[in-house]
Amino acid sequence: MNLSAHFTLEELTRSETALRKGLDNTPDAETIANLTVLASGLEEVRALLGHPLHINSAYRGPKVNSAVGGSKNSAHMKGYAADFVCSAFGTPQEICHAIMDSTIQYDQLIYEFGAWVHISFDPQMRHQNLTIDGSGTRNGIA
Helix, strand or coil: CCCCCCCCCHHHHHCCCHHCCCCCCCCCCCHHHHHHHHHHHHHHHHHHHCCCEEEECCCCHHHHHCCCCCCCCCHHCCCCCCEEEECCCCCHHHHHHHHCCCCCCCEEEEEEECCCCEEEECCCCCCEEEECCCCCEEECCC
């Protein structure tokens, strides 16, 4: 099922952890609507970067989120967040700076130090920029 021009429901609900552990990661109708919001935001990011995104993780049901050690309030569980890379554009840090310098509206942008970018399109639209590294979470992206 296509949620947007370049993102499918299957892509945004795929979970290696769910498959490996036999966990159901099927979203309900409300979450699918939220995933459509996410897909729309990801389309903006894709257009900005000029290359396809590789989605590492998007929707995670509560059991899957727990299995991966996700936050108890994770936007992934609502269908509003995705972790991704776009190596054709650059590093996760370069991607974060491009998004911060753009007009894209987002709730959270997290530079997962050296690994990937987390972006959330939760309706709160707090425009938070964070870095998570070996010493924890801090405000800002260097």
